[in-house]
Amino acid sequence: MKTQRNISRRKFLRSTTALTASALGAPFILPASVFGAAAPSNRIHVGFVGLGNQSTIDLPSFLQNDDVQVVAVCDVNTGSYGYINPKHFLGRKPGQDQVNAYYAQKTPSGNFKGCDAYNDFRELLARSDIDVVALVVPDHWHAIMTIMAAKAGKDVYCEKPLSLTVAQGQAMVKAVRQHKRILQTGSHFRSSPNNRFACELVRNGRIGQVKRVLTFIAEQNAVDPGPGWKPMPVPKGFDYEMWLGPAPKAPYHAGRCLYRFRFNLDYSGGQTTNFGAHSNDIAQWGLGMDHTGPVEFEDMGSEWPPKGSLYTTATKVHFRARYANGIELICETREPKMGARFEGTEGWVQFGFGGLKTSPESLMTSPIGPNEIHLPHSIPSRTEDVYKNYLPDHVRNFLDSVKSRRDPIEPVEIGHRTATLCHLGNIAMRLKRKIRWDPQQETILDDDEASAMLSRPMRAPWHL
Ligand SMILES: NC(=O)c1ccc[n+]([C@@H]2O[C@H](COP(=O)([O-])OP(=O)(O)OC[C@H]3O[C@@H](n4cnc5c(N)ncnc54)[C@H](O)[C@@H]3O)[C@@H](O)[C@H]2O)c1
Numbered sequence: 001m002k003t004q005r006n007i008s009r010r011k012f013l014r015s016t017t018a019l020t021a022s023a024l025g026a027p028f029i030l031p032a033s034v035f036g037a038a039a040p041s042n043r044i045h046v047g048f049v050g051l052g053n054q055s056t057i058d059l060p061s062f063l064q065n066d067d068v069q070v071v072a073v074c075d076v077n078t079g080s081y082g083y084i085n086p087k088h089f090l091g092r093k094p095g096q097d098q099v100n101a102y103y104a105q106k107t108p109s110g111n112f113k114g115c116d117a118y119n120d121f122r123e124l125l126a127r128s129d130i131d132v133v134a135l136v137v138p139d140h141w142h143a144i145m146t147i148m149a150a151k152a153g154k155d156v157y158c159e160k161p162l163s164l165t166v167a168q169g170q171a172m173v174k175a176v177r178q179h180k181r182i183l184q185t186g187s188h189f190r191s192s193p194n195n196r197f198a199c200e201l202v203r204n205g206r207i208g209q210v211k212r213v214l215t216f217i218a219e220q221n222a223v224d225p226g227p228g229w230k231p232m233p234v235p236k237g238f239d240y241e242m243w244l245g246p247a248p249k250a251p252y253h254a255g256r257c258l259y260r261f262r263f264n265l266d267y268s269g270g271q272t273t274n275f276g277a278h279s280n281d282i283a284q285w286g287l288g289m290d291h292t293g294p295v296e297f298e299d300m301g302s303e304w305p306p307k308g309s310l311y312t313t314a315t316k317v318h319f320r321a322r323y324a325n326g327i328e329l330i331c332e333t334r335e336p337k338m339g340a341r342f343e344g345t346e347g348w349v350q351f352g353f354g355g356l357k358t359s360p361e362s363l364m365t366s367p368i369g370p371n372e373i374h375l376p377h378s379i380p381s382r383t384e385d386v387y388k389n390y391l392p393d394h395v396r397n398f399l400d401s402v403k404s405r406r407d408p409i410e411p412v413e414i415g416h417r418t419a420t421l422c423h424l425g426n427i428a429m430r431l432k433r434k435i436r437w438d439p440q441q442e443t444i445l446d447d448d449e450a451s452a453m454l455s456r457p458m459r460a461p462w463h464l
Contacts, residue, residue, distance in 0.1 A: 185415025270313025
């Protein structure tokens, strides 16, 4: 939200209402809402990009805030089935309808048609009335869209994993800071009070000296089509060229795009980055490693689809990383799919889909004293988990940051470091050998082949 622009919007409102009133020769009474806290002039104007699977949670999390107005949506899919939930009909048109219907039920007339819809995100970015963009698109678009949005003066809510490659993450950090933008990474498990408490127990020595952290990753939930798969015709209303964007040219297959993009290395890093962007994120938080990372990564028996399959990401994730202080991080496909267990000399703490668990059990109620380490809260008044997911609080934390101009709970650097850990795990698993990492310089040591995997060429005309 730009003060300058708000002033001009307010000035505009005042001058047009004054003009209208005098032209009509009548006293003009403004509704209280016009200049209230949630007045149009004070609202954060949001452009929402990517109306697929995750938008079903992210979009309502923006809409429910009275100081938000979603003014535009964008998706390259006009509208279709084919997402993770077979009953979901999603895309640009259903997204626009959802926004208009939400605001319609809040207006006395019950009519609202004010949300615009775009196929090309560059048109949405060109609008000077948009303060914030939510990027809920496949990972191969995160860097380009974030950097273009930052240059256009927009703040960004970017879904996790922050980047497709380490180099893209570095470029995102640079652009966000250079253009003085706010960016929240969508690793919303940071906004869970339980997860924060788990990390506070670890950081305050309740489990003694930390030796190891096990991080949990869900199994890959799509393995077919295998070798010999046949291309399909591109569906009507789906701009496949704009979906591919910077990724290599490839024949269309329904399993390539909606939701399942995450199982192809051209667009994502598989469950390593998908679930890893949550589990490894909280692991780094608990270890106090947010601004650094492990120094060594090694494959522990990962499994991959047969050559020629549509999907190219690990079907079984298993790698070991080691921090400079000797702590080990073991990241593995296992139950309960998302979360981690910190193991120390005097006990352990586990968080994630199975809930919070500790040994000894008494740690569950161990108070964190006033002089101990307290980690940031997304919503300071929230003391316990009230949602199945914590996305509404994570979005609220972002909106508050947009207003205060202070960093949110998961700023660009932290999102980048978490994604880096996952990317390096993938590189070690793909190469099936140990790689050494310098977290200060952000370089792989003495391995040209592995170093080349830190970045990817982009297909013209797209570039960072
Ligand atoms: N925070 C979480 O827990 C969580 C959960 C699921 C997904 N995600 C993240 O959300 C992002 C989207 O995942 P999803 O499951 O919703 O995928 P999806 O394929 O279901 O939806 C993505 C949408 O983006 C659209 N899109 C693709 N390229 C576009 C472009 N150039 N311009 C505009 N729209 C474009 C697609 O047509 C699709 O409708 C991913 O980065 C994913 O990792 C986060």
